[in-house]
Amino acid sequence: SQTIHQWPATLVQPVGSPLSLECTVEGTSNPNLYWYRQAAGRGLQLLFYSVGIGQISSEVPQNLSASRPQDRQFILSSKKLLLSDSGFYLCAWSPGTVYEQYFGPGTRLTVT
Amino acid sequence: DQQVKQNSPSLSVQEGRISILNCDYTNSMFDYFLWYKKYPAEGPTFLISISSIKDKNEDGRFTVFLNKSAKHLSLHIVPSQPGDSAVYFCAASLNNDMRFGAGTRLTVKP
Numbered sequence: 718s719q720t721i722h723q724w725p726a727t728l729v730q731p732v733g734s735p736l737s738l739e740c741t742v743e744g745t746s747n748p749n750l751y752w753y754r755q756a757a758g759r760g761l762q763l764l765f766y767s768v769g770i771g772q773i774s775s776e777v778p779q780n781l782s783a784s785r786p787q788d789r790q791f792i793l794s795s796k797k798l799l800l801s802d803s804g805f806y807l808c809a810w811s812p813g814t815v816y817e818q819y820f821g822p823g824t825r826l827t828v829t
Numbered sequence: 830d831q832q833v834k835q836n837s838p839s840l841s842v843q844e845g846r847i848s849i850l851n852c853d854y855t856n857s858m859f860d861y862f863l864w865y866k867k868y869p870a871e872g873p874t875f876l877i878s879i880s881s882i883k884d885k886n887e888d889g890r891f892t893v894f895l896n897k898s899a900k901h902l903s904l905h906i907v908p909s910q911p912g913d914s915a916v917y918f919c920a921a922s923l924n925n926d927m928r929f930g931a932g933t934r935l936t937v938k939p
Contacts, residue, residue, distance in 0.1 A: 820872030
């Protein structure tokens, strides 16, 4: 069966510090991968998605970036965090041929 | 722009009664609609979906209705159980683009 992992579960970082969140998927190959953010009291905002290694599409211009160095690995990064980057970050995957997406446990990021 | 809207941030129902969660969308090109359930500090879990070529899909206690002319979908939970208490997100999809509503917090009281 397929599983999706995200780490860390929680993170507290000062403004201006770098960020690296990692997501890996097991039990499938060539998945579509997604990064979402849920800000307090808001829905899920799609940040990036990837249909293959090195292929990244950005939905919202911001100081975040994403990379997909391996087929089942998706990384969300920032060089300098802003207060507004605080939120709940979710990684998701889909088989690519169906619409359902399956989410990881999420990372709670607090920028202080 | 909010292409998917859930206008009720919260809903409270009694155990055993029906829960109806509503969702509206603006883009008529969306061709697939989904409901996700989310507990605090966890990722959303897929609940039920419906293709735009259908107007109803049922799975146990959960039924999703789609009204394309009104660009409206709803999730019915019958009978509601305390374990159903969670935040419910509706989502609309076109190709790889999925848009989520802001969520409705459902509380089912025993």
